[in-house]
Amino acid sequence: MKQKDRKALYRVLLLLIFVxxxxxxxxxxxxxxxxxxxxxxxxxxxxxxxxxxxxFLKQQHEDALFKNQIMDSLILENLYKDY
Known part of the structure; x- marks a missing residue:
């Protein structure tokens, strides 16, 4: 390979590395x-x-608490009627 070709090859490689x-x-x-x-x-x-x-779970929890309060009040009401 000639020296000019080598210099051109080195320049191309240096340019490629730089890029x-x-x-x-x-x-x-x-x-x-x-x-x-x-x-x-x-x-x-x-x-x-x-x-x-x-x-959704909070809503289910609130519904369960409400249902529990209703059931408790019904149970207590029935207990008071018996006495």
């Missing part, structure tokens, strides 16, 4: 941002689902 050094962090960060945003989206979906389930 990789400059653009690799950008590509890496974009990929990380993409995957982190996917994780955040998944966690947000789970959060919304759990909030809705919590609301």
């Amino acid at each position: 990789l050094i400059v653009f690799f962090p950008k590509i890496y960060l974009r990929n990380n941002i993409y995957y982190v945003s996917k994780d955040i989206n998944s966690l947000n979906t789970q959060y919304i689902s759990l909030k809705e389930e919590n609301r």
Whole structure:
């Protein structure tokens, strides 16, 4: 190989290495941002689902407490009638 060809090859390799050094962090960060945003989206979906389930369970709990209060008052009323 001639010396001019070697110099041209070295320049191309140096340019390629420079381009990789400059653009690799950008590509890496974009990929990380993409995957982190996917994780955040998944966690947000789970959060919304759990909030809705919590609301439903609170409503069931309130209904059970109300039913229990009604039953207690009926039982006490029947006890007082017997005496």
